[in-house]
Amino acid sequence: MRFLALLALTSLFGCNRHKVVLRSDVTYQAELDQYHQWATRQAVHLRRFIEGQCECTGNHFKSDDCAKAADFVLTIEARADWHKQMSLWNAGMLEQEPPAQPPEIAPLLCPLPPAPAGE
Amino acid sequence: MSDFSDMLDTLIPLVGGAVVDKAKDEITRLSEGADDPTTRVVFALMAEAVSELGEDGLDIAEAEIKRMLNGRTPDLDWASPRTASDAVALLQNAERARKKQAKAAIQKAGKVFGIVGALFFKAAVKGALGVG
Numbered sequence: 301m302r303f304l305a306l307l308a309l310t311s312l313f314g315c316n317r318h319k320v321v322l323r324s325d326v327t328y329q330a331e332l333d334q335y336h337q338w339a340t341r342q343a344v345h346l347r348r349f350i351e352g353q354c355e356c357t358g359n360h361f362k363s364d365d366c367a368k369a370a371d372f373v374l375t376i377e378a379r380a381d382w383h384k385q386m387s388l389w390n391a392g393m394l395e396q397e398p399p400a401q402p403p404e405i406a407p408l409l410c411p412l413p414p415a416p417a418g419e
Numbered sequence: 420m421s422d423f424s425d426m427l428d429t430l431i432p433l434v435g436g437a438v439v440d441k442a443k444d445e446i447t448r449l450s451e452g453a454d455d456p457t458t459r460v461v462f463a464l465m466a467e468a469v470s471e472l473g474e475d476g477l478d479i480a481e482a483e484i485k486r487m488l489n490g491r492t493p494d495l496d497w498a499s500p501r502t503a504s505d506a507v508a509l510l511q512n513a514e515r516a517r518k519k520q521a522k523a524a525i526q527k528a529g530k531v532f533g534i535v536g537a538l539f540f541k542a543a544v545k546g547a548l549g550v551g
Contacts, residue, residue, distance in 0.1 A: 375500035383504065386511040390518065400515075402508040405501045 325393055336384045343376040347415060356410035371408050377416055378405040457488075460509055463502045464495070471497045 346369055354366035361367040382402045388394040406413050461484055468480030479497065487493040487506060490513070495503045 372500045375504050379501075379504045379508075383507060383511065386508070386515070390511060390514045400512060402504070405504070 323391075325391070328391060329388075329393065332384055332387055336380055339376050339380050343373045343380075344415075347373045347377075347412060350412060354410070359409045361408075361410045366410075367408060370410070370412055373412065374406050374408065378403045456505070457509060460502065460505045461488075464498055464506065467498050467502055 350366055350370055350373065354370070355362040361370060379402055382398055385394060385396075385398040389398055464484055465477065465480050468476035470476075472479060476497070483493040483495060487510065493506065495506055498506070
């Protein structure tokens with residue numbers, strides 16, 4: 301019986317080429333929260349900076365730096381929550397399964413479209 | 420996954436010899452026509468590699484895309500945040516799918532063990548009692 305159980309476990313997990321990492325759920329949650337806050341708070345400040353300092357040429361940003369910064373803001377605003385939820389879900393630390401499709405990122409346009417509600 | 424590796428092997432020498440801007444436009448056009456998220460990410464990464472790193476970017480893109488498609492961690496710091504996010508979303512969804520498969524397999528194995536275990540137990544009891 302033990303041999304059968306061992307054989308079954310080996311067949312289930314033995315050929316898995318992905319390392320499984322055991323972490324403290326408390327530390328992992330704290331780390332995710334911190335990285336998420338860093339990203340989302342930076343996005344708020346960066347948005348204000350872009351809105352105050354960057355100029356448009358038609359629908360495009362005049363400066364390449366402004367365009368690159370705006371792309372980060374739009375991506376973080378759209379995706380930060382979904383990626384965090386997926387990290388928690390895959391770690392078995394979330395009740396509600398996130399949707400398979402990540403949220404759409406707004407197209408890069410000047411001026412920036414309004415921030416999503418709650419940002 | 421090997422389909423994508425084959426596609427890269429075919430595509431890379433082809434675009435490698437072309438003018439960088441033309442190659443970027445062509446890859447972007449192909450990317451927009453793709454309806455599968457993995458294909459779209461692969462094309463978007465290649466277009467951005469050419470755009471950010473020039474013709475040499477194709478080798479870097481090829482190596483990193485193959486790492487990603489083989490389930491290893493890619494280094495995508497040259498990619499735009501939205502494309503890097505798409506790539507990470509692919510990895511996260513792949514992990515979710517693997518976990519669901521593993522969970523289903525464990526549940527199935529549990530049922531099989533339940534049956535096998537019961538049979539062994541009955542046989543052991545019968546053996547101990549000397550029942551034929």
